[in-house]
Amino acid sequence: AQSVTQPDIHITVSEGASLELRCNYSYGATPYLFWYVQSPGQGLQLLLKYFSGDTLVQGIKGFEAEFKRSQSSFNLRKPSVHWSDAAEYFCAVGTSNNNDMRFGAGTRLTVKP
Amino acid sequence: DTAVSQTPKYLVTQMGNDKSIKCEQNLGHDTMYWYKQDSKKFLKIMFSYNNKELIINETVPNRFSPKSPDKAHLNLHINSLELGDSAVYFCASSPREAGPYGYTFGSGTRLTVV
Numbered sequence: 311a312q313s314v315t316q317p318d319i320h321i322t323v324s325e326g327a328s329l330e331l332r333c334n335y336s337y338g339a340t341p342y343l344f345w346y347v348q349s350p351g352q353g354l355q356l357l358l359k360y361f362s363g364d365t366l367v368q369g370i371k372g373f374e375a376e377f378k379r380s381q382s383s384f385n386l387r388k389p390s391v392h393w394s395d396a397a398e399y400f401c402a403v404g405t406s407n408n409n410d411m412r413f414g415a416g417t418r419l420t421v422k423p
Numbered sequence: 424d425t426a427v428s429q430t431p432k433y434l435v436t437q438m439g440n441d442k443s444i445k446c447e448q449n450l451g452h453d454t455m456y457w458y459k460q461d462s463k464k465f466l467k468i469m470f471s472y473n474n475k476e477l478i479i480n481e482t483v484p485n486r487f488s489p490k491s492p493d494k495a496h497l498n499l500h501i502n503s504l505e506l507g508d509s510a511v512y513f514c515a516s517s518p519r520e521a522g523p524y525g526y527t528f529g530s531g532t533r534l535t536v537v
Contacts, residue, residue, distance in 0.1 A: 342523055346525075346528075351530075352530055353513060353528035354528040355528070356525045356526070356527075359523070359524075359525050398464055400466065404525075406523075410479055411468070412468075413465075413466040415464070416465070
């Protein structure tokens with residue numbers, strides 16, 4: 311079965327600084343990869359996804375992610391973080407063979423003024 | 424206008440009680456899910472239904488029983504609640520093939536068992 315690892319439990323960045331959240335996946339074929347954001351007390355919102363084509367994908371709220379097959383990674387980036395970006399971020403992997411998406415443990419982002 | 428709606432948002436109950444959480448989606452999706460999020464924010468799939476048919480049933484105690492009266496609804500009934508059942512439960516939906524589309528999540532039900 312597919313799996314996801316998010317190595318960083320908690321990251322703190324200053325407002326206006328750049329951000330990179332790491333995600334590594336394990337799956338034998340080409341995966342479908344996703345990033346979700348969860349604000350406190352809310353459900354998960356889809357930021358962006360990759361399943362084929364251009365390995366650099368753009369999402370909502372100014373986020374982007376790059377799929378690197380050689381590194382089994384799908385890191386999320388944002389050039390300038392806003393205070394409203396403070397939230398929990400989840401990387402997820404799905405496949406074409408089933409409807410079972412697996413989530414990483416999440417990375418909590420804190421934004422300092 | 425809410426795409427995936429869950430009720431109730433908060434549920435506080437005593438050990439041993441039976442409770443239900445309801446979920447409805449108006450997206451026309453074929454597949455619905457229940458996920459459990461523990462206190463460390465880890466998300467684990469519990470059940471997946473496609474067009475009212477169970478397709479995934481992870482290792483979940485049989486005190487948990489999903490029911491799908493139609494493809495727009497997936498309810499979760501929990502018997503004999505235990506302290507360890509305290510968590511946030513998320514309902515989600517997706518088109519038939521979840522792979523390329525991602526999920527649309529409800530806002531969650533925070534269950535507290537006392």
